Amino acid sequence: MTEPFRLSASEAAAAVARRDLTASAIVESTLVRIEARNPTLNAYTSLLAARARSKAADIDARIACGEKVGPLAGATYCVKNLFDVEGVTTLAGSKINANNPVAARDASLVRKMEAADAILLGAVNMGEYAYDFTGENVHAGASRNPHDPGHMSGGSSGGSGTAVAAGMATISLGSDTNGSIRVPSSFCGLFGLKPTYGCLSRAGSFPFVGSLDHLGPIARSVDDLALAYDAMQGHDGDDPAQAQRLVEPVVGALLGGLQGLRIARAGGYFARSGEPAAYAAVDTVCAALGVTREVELPEAQRARAAAFLITMAEGAELHLDRLRSRAQDFDPAVRDRLAAGSMLPASWIVRAQKFRRRYRDLVLRLFEEVDLIIAPATPCHAPKSGQATFVLDGAEMPVRPNIGVYTQPISFIGLPVAAVPVWTAGARLPIGVQIIAAPWREDLALRAAHALQQSGVCIAPVAD
Amino acid sequence: MTQDEWDAYIAEAAKLLGLALTDEMRAATRANLETAERMAKLVLDYPLDDHAEIAPVFLA
Secondary structure, three states: OOOHHHOOHHHHHHHHHOOOOOHHHHHHHHHHHHHHHHHHHOOEEEEOHHHHHHHHHHHHHHHHOOOOOOOOOOOEEEEEOOEOEEOEOOOOOOOHHHHOOOEOOOOHHHHHHHHOOOEEEEEEOOOHHHOOOOOOOOOOOOOEOOOOOOEEOOOOOHHHHHHHHOOOOOEEEEEEOOOOOHHHHHHHOOEEEEOOOOOOOOOOEOOOOOOOOEEEEEEOOHHHHHHHHHHHOOOOOOOOOOOOOOOOOOHHHHHHOOOOOOEEEEOHHHHOOOOHHHHHHHHHHHHHHOOOEEEOOOOHHHHHHHHHHHHHHHHHHHHHHHHHHOHHHOOHHHHHHHHHHOOOOHHHHHHHHHHHHHHHHHHHHHOOOOOEEEEEOOOOOOOEOOOOEEEEOOEEEEHHHHOOOOOHHHHOOOOOEEEEEEOOOOOOOOEEEEEEEOOOOHHHHHHHHHHHHHOOOOOOOOOO | OOHHHHHHHHHHHHHHHOOOOOHHHHHHHHHHHHHHHHHHHHHHOOOOOOOOOOOOOOOO
16 A cells, blocks of 8 residues: 555545545654655754644544545645744744744644645745745755755755655645745656735745745645645735635646647747756647747846846845844855845836836737746756856856746746646656746646646656 | 946945945855846846836735
């Protein structure tokens, strides 16, 4: 029999509902897995075994009484340590926040996952204050890539990628400002969903760049992304950027197949600079989806530049007091980018914000003719741990800010993206592809992702 | 801007912002500002008319 920790969230929930397995058995199996793998891989920063066991016992008791349980009953999950978890200090990857009091209540999305009977196992490692694409953290150590611990997990939701790929949780909640769900999904070979900007409530999560911050799930199956996404939808009034929309469930849409979907490959900016593996992965996905058309996202390079500037400036403002009082307690690589961000001329930032709106109008026109756009998620496989530079477009570039070249122009205007994992022929590490949809069409991106999963083109096995 | 011009800018801006920068921080801050300058050139080169507005979250 499959060890319970290997089950996906939907498989676990189905097994628990059928009474083939107890939630407690799944939790115990996963805790053993964490004990075995976490010392090497360094995903968890707070393990909440007692909370997980208590929740599992509650689910098992309700099932024994014949009570109805939620759609994620028996599914384990963890959260990037910028989510508030009652009784735990919200670190956001920092040393500085360790002095803060513990959170008095769970973040909004954690409460929604709880209501669906998902079982929280703990909080996981991340790049400091989410200003990171590597998964490395000077305070907690790097979260490592379970497919090869000598390589980066990707960041900033690095521990999320590590935990899910290693079978130390079925789902992890991450955040994505410029690519921080999609990059670890790519490097760790997972499915990730960055929903539309303003879709899921950010209440009770530590911010980075209010203009660009999104939250979403990472998982080993598209079904699990959809289950988690459906559980987390809903307006709560506590996130000033959250749109007031009705819940639009996607689980029922997954089996819709490819019929009627107009899909194009992103050319231009998205077809240069990357390593061959990035394009081989896009080729594989496009072949499976029958894509023959190419479109060009206009001004993508400028969009990335504008996202870069807004990130620097808003991040700097958020942390200015800490930069004044505790500069030596930051990760130097984060601190010095924030210091520079505090000094940017205001006119640059206002212009970048104005450009954002114009770019949105330009890109949305493309969606009159296509439903989905396919682009690489990262320009390369996971670099080696500690690697400082790589070659992009023939030029040696610093790794840390440049891993997000393909993700930044998309999140800049809040488009929903499903990241899907591809193992190209002979590759020892996976690499991701973005399936990009028009705002609020998560259903279409997940439908295509599901078709790729069904055909075996995109798979996310537990790394052993 | 030249390296010296950036160093002068950083010194004055740090004073204004109340940031105490070490020499190491100054050099890294300059490198980041040089990158930002390249990014800003791309953004500022894009023509926008006087009626272009940002997309604010603020709701009155």
